[in-house]
Amino acid sequence: MADFLQALDPSKLVLVEAVLSFATSAFAAPVYNLPIFLFGTLAQESAEAIQSLQAFTFLVSASIVYDIIWLAKNEQSWFIRLLTILILILKVPTALAFAFSLRQRGAQFAGLPGGFNIRGTSLPGATVWSMPGGFTSSGAGAGGYQSVDDPEPTPTPYSAAAPVSKQPANNQAPSAPGAYHSV
Template identity: 60%
Template sequence: MADFIQALDPSKLVIAGTALSFITSGFSAPSYNLPIFLFGIYVQEASEAVQSMRAFTFLLGGSMFYDIIWMFSNTQHWFIKFLSILLLLLKIPTTFAFVTAFQQRGGQFSGLGFRGNDLSGATVWSMPGGFTSGGRDGYQNVDSPVDAPKPLSVPPAPPAPPAAAAPSNPGAYQSV
């Protein structure tokens, strides 16, 4: 089975899906198929678009569910219904071919953007205030012990003598 999927050409499958969705788009058929397959053409040709390929694969797999709902809830001409069923059946190997191509380009489907089950991963940012290990910008870590206050090297200056009493309400307006 894996050899069969690896032998599939994703570009030919997405072109066939685009052609079928273009033919059915003029009739009572799901309107989302043509934009999805046009996006698939772009993704298949762009070698650096790994995240776009992941999005296309999820969209294509999810659209199969919506195709089934569409077929049960809407009436179609028998020929358009036949083409819609062919398109639905074509989505299955296309999805598997794009999963294989995605993995060959170095992508992973595990989790929601995390590397496997590693949620800690590489730190891109740190909390302000030194809530991460190592402290930052002069902040003390939350888990590090509190240092005792350091003694002053210069004795404190004696308090200044009290200033002379200022007149009450200087510069105040007087009423006439």
């Protein structure tokens, strides 16, 4: 199977499917196929765009299910139905060829639920964001906030040397920060 997938040219597959989708777009056919394959032609041109290839592979795979539902619910002429079924059949090797291509590049489908990658293991990728409020996984606080892993700071002991004034000098009641003041 791997030899068969290596022999496939993903760019030609996507181009054929884009042309077939364009030919059926004037008739009663799935409207999502043409944009997906146009996106695929752009995604496969850039060797560095692994996320775009992952998105395209997922879209093609998911659209297989949508095509089956669309074919069951809608009526078409026999020729357009034949082209739609041909597009549906070509989606399977296209999705497999792109998944194999991503596997060769070392890419994973870490964004899927459970962190599944192409190889079938469950190893989620690196976290690219941090929690708001300075909670980090490294244990060091960020932005002056205490992280979850840091021990709680010990309070300074009360010193009796400094007198504490309970009433301000202007004889007004002390106000809490952010409290409302009467005018």
